[in-house]
Amino acid sequence: MSFTGSKKKPSPEIKQGTKQGTKQETTARSSRDSTSGTGGGHYTQDVDDLQDVLTGIPDRPAKSLMTFEELQAKIGSAPKKNRLFGAYKMSTRYKAIGEKLAAVKATLANATLGQITAEGGRKNFESALNDQLDDIVTAGQRYQKKHTGKKGRAVQDLLDDVERFRREIPGTLDALTSEDDALPEGLPLDQAMVAKGAGIAPGKLKGVSPRHCDFVKFNDGTRAGPSKELGKGSVNTVHLVEHGGVERVFKEEQQTDTSQAWAPQFMGIDVKNDPRYGNRNVAGGVLGKLLGTKVMPESRFAINDGKVGLLMEMAPGKTLAQLLKSKSLDEDSFSPKALASLQQQLMDLEACDILTGQSDRHQGNYMIDVKGDQVIVTAIDNDFAFPNTDKVTFGDKARIPLTFPGMNSIKNLPALMSKTVADKIKAIDFDRDVAASFQGLLDPAEIRDAKTRFLALRNHVINLEKDGYVVTDWEKWRGPPPERMTAAAFLTSGDKDKTSLFSRDFGKVLDL
Amino acid sequence: MADDATDPADDAEPSALEEAFHRYQENGLRMPPVPRELVEELDEFADWRWGNEDLNLEDREGFLDVARGPGGAAEVAFGHVGHGVTSWWLCYRLHLDAVAVYVRLAYGGVYEDTDANLPGINAIAARLEDLIPAAAAAKAAGRFRGGHRLIVVIDEKQDSFWEIAGGPGGPQASADPIGAAMTFLSQPVFNDPPGTEAGAP
Numbered sequence: 001m002s003f004t005g006s007k008k009k010p011s012p013e014i015k016q017g018t019k020q021g022t023k024q025e026t027t028a029r030s031s032r033d034s035t036s037g038t039g040g041g042h043y044t045q046d047v048d049d050l051q052d053v054l055t056g057i058p059d060r061p062a063k064s065l066m067t068f069e070e071l072q073a074k075i076g077s078a079p080k081k082n083r084l085f086g087a088y089k090m091s092t093r094y095k096a097i098g099e100k101l102a103a104v105k106a107t108l109a110n111a112t113l114g115q116i117t118a119e120g121g122r123k124n125f126e127s128a129l130n131d132q133l134d135d136i137v138t139a140g141q142r143y144q145k146k147h148t149g150k151k152g153r154a155v156q157d158l159l160d161d162v163e164r165f166r167r168e169i170p171g172t173l174d175a176l177t178s179e180d181d182a183l184p185e186g187l188p189l190d191q192a193m194v195a196k197g198a199g200i201a202p203g204k205l206k207g208v209s210p211r212h213c214d215f216v217k218f219n220d221g222t223r224a225g226p227s228k229e230l231g232k233g234s235v236n237t238v239h240l241v242e243h244g245g246v247e248r249v250f251k252e253e254q255q256t257d258t259s260q261a262w263a264p265q266f267m268g269i270d271v272k273n274d275p276r277y278g279n280r281n282v283a284g285g286v287l288g289k290l291l292g293t294k295v296m297p298e299s300r301f302a303i304n305d306g307k308v309g310l311l312m313e314m315a316p317g318k319t320l321a322q323l324l325k326s327k328s329l330d331e332d333s334f335s336p337k338a339l340a341s342l343q344q345q346l347m348d349l350e351a352c353d354i355l356t357g358q359s360d361r362h363q364g365n366y367m368i369d370v371k372g373d374q375v376i377v378t379a380i381d382n383d384f385a386f387p388n389t390d391k392v393t394f395g396d397k398a399r400i401p402l403t404f405p406g407m408n409s410i411k412n413l414p415a416l417m418s419k420t421v422a423d424k425i426k427a428i429d430f431d432r433d434v435a436a437s438f439q440g441l442l443d444p445a446e447i448r449d450a451k452t453r454f455l456a457l458r459n460h461v462i463n464l465e466k467d468g469y470v471v472t473d474w475e476k477w478r479g480p481p482p483e484r485m486t487a488a489a490f491l492t493s494g495d496k497d498k499t500s501l502f503s504r505d506f507g508k509v510l511d512l
Numbered sequence: 513m514a515d516d517a518t519d520p521a522d523d524a525e526p527s528a529l530e531e532a533f534h535r536y537q538e539n540g541l542r543m544p545p546v547p548r549e550l551v552e553e554l555d556e557f558a559d560w561r562w563g564n565e566d567l568n569l570e571d572r573e574g575f576l577d578v579a580r581g582p583g584g585a586a587e588v589a590f591g592h593v594g595h596g597v598t599s600w601w602l603c604y605r606l607h608l609d610a611v612a613v614y615v616r617l618a619y620g621g622v623y624e625d626t627d628a629n630l631p632g633i634n635a636i637a638a639r640l641e642d643l644i645p646a647a648a649a650a651k652a653a654g655r656f657r658g659g660h661r662l663i664v665v666i667d668e669k670q671d672s673f674w675e676i677a678g679g680p681g682g683p684q685a686s687a688d689p690i691g692a693a694m695t696f697l698s699q700p701v702f703n704d705p706p707g708t709e710a711g712a713p
Contacts, residue, residue, distance in 0.1 A: 231620045383599075
């Protein structure tokens with residue numbers, strides 16, 4: 001029985017990721033290590049044998065190096081800050097340990113499995129990592145010269161952990177680079193260690209961008225309490241999870257789309273073999289950030305209950321559909337400032353949807369949160385985005401925005417645009433800023449089409465600006481004379497603009 | 513009969529209709545109507561998806577294309593489909609000689625208040641039980657005025673309307689298409705078609 005073929009999960013008592021096991025567990029682990037010799041193979045066999053007869057024996061790469069935060073907790077204080085603008089430097093020995101630990105963490109985060117398996121890559125990596133571990137030992141020993149009590153003992157725990165970690169490196173790398181059970185080459189080493197420890201099979205990472213995995217931060221070991229199933233009916237893959245006091249929604253990544261929705265098939269998404277919906281959501285968030293708007297939520301991949309999926313922050317408020325159904329909205333629902341904010345964010349969302357090629361912006365697909373003058377608009381379910389026009393099966397594939405019969409995509413280029421987003425669009429170099437960010441998330445044809453949409457929107461923005469339709473203050477903006485319409489009136493006027501998101505969803509309810 | 517004797521019927525596999533009924537009931541839902549002539553053909557094609565054929569519950573456009581033409585095979589399908597965290601729908605599609613119904617209601621999504629929505633969802637299922645025989649009776653009575661089928665669409669993803677396919681008037685947008693259609697069906701035959709009633713602008 002080989003270690004790398006083992007699918008056993010670590011016991012609940014021994015946490016994965018950045019969490020520490022108990023001192024007793026550490027001692028037991030060290031004891032096993034000490035009998036294993038230096039070769040990873042011996043240790044591997046020991047672990048497999050023990051896993052056969054005992055519960056609670058973890059797979060090898062389950063535990064990374066102690067973090068600086070954990071060391072601080074043991075020492076009981078953080079390093080003192082420098083005083084008088086750095087004229088008096090404080091606790092440099094303590095800080096040095098933190099810096100050396102951070103260097104090791106960075107090395108683990110920056111190295112990918114592909115780099116390790118490249119010719120000479122592993123040797124160079126191990127050499128560099130061992131040098132960095134030596135630096136921690138040197139820094140720790142310097143600290144211990146000044147601190148022999150509780151603090152010194154806490155640092156000794158770290159030094160013991162460094163040696164444990166050092167001994168485990170060969171076996172860990174063997175396990176992570178095994179051809180039998182190879183994780184994606186682009187996966188950073190620290191993420192791979194957590195994935196392996198959680199028993200994630202390589203197939204579960206199909207269609208998942210390795211660069212956007214944040215397993216170290218978001219895994220079963222770092223989660224507070226159990227996850228809670230959300231939704232009803234056949235919605236059985238969405239959970240509420242909490243990490244660091246923040247509630248988020250976890251959606252297990254599916255390798256096949258069984259939704260029966262036409263939109264992705266029209267858009268050229270391979271629903272049976274390669275939907276990559278998680279990637280599409282992440283890419284939407286990346287784009288929103290580049291445009292300086294928060295309407296597109298940032299998301300990343302996490303591990304929950306041994307599964308890989310998309311992790312998004314809980315969006316505040318309610319879906320527009322829910323607000324309309326409960327008759328919670330009318331012309332008095334928005335103060336002038338709130339209405340201005342709503343308009344701006346909806347037009348930001350239009351810009352994002354056009355750039356992402358979103359085809360599914362129905363009224364249940366974005367959230368509205370109104371608190372006085374403050375409005376937060378958050379787009380959700382950004383799965384049906386980034387079409388591939390080579391494979392589009394319906395509609396006019398040259399049209400921007402791309403629209404499909406019976407779908408809820410934005411119908412026209414925006415009639416107004418906020419200055420913030422307009423400036424970003426003008427300043428962005430697609431190849432440098434966007435295409436680079438999309439690598440690993442989208443395929444080349446999807447990125448190519450995104451560029452086509454981007455260039456069309458940038459040309460449109462230049463015209464909008466020339467004609468006075470780029471808006472700095474949505475409350476005070478007025479259209480061209482003689483009407484001098486408000487932004488709300490302008491967006492809901494004329495046939496062409498009837499199809500703006502604001503007009504479509506708020507024109508009637510606000511009696512505009 | 514001995515106390516421990518069991519009725520052979522107890523061991524029989526539940527039918528698709530029973531499975532569907534119980535699944536809906538367990539979730540506080542009223543199962544939408546299944547015409548008697550299609551009960552025998554009913555099957556479960558995926559978790560939470562039933563029909564007399566493996567029909568696409570999201571294919572509103574395709575459904576309407578067929579419904580607007582005359583004839584067509586009788587069909588029924590219903591269930592829960594969707595994607596993501598909130599794009600989930602309880603769907604129903606029915607095509608009969610006198611009536612075609614398409615329903616797509618938000619249900620089960622993470623951000624939906626599903627419990628609050630249940631009464632409205634169940635009321636639609638109950639009202640369809642009245643609409644279907646009323647449409648058949650109205651067609652037999654010649655109230656479709658040259659049209660061949662009543663179409664009712666209740667769709668929370670797109671728009672809702674009713675129309676008499678093949679008849680004058682075209683689709684009539686309505687927040688309550690069942691109510692509007694029932695009103696039409698109950699009108700005397702000599703009334704004008706929908707949208708062209710005497711006195712209408």
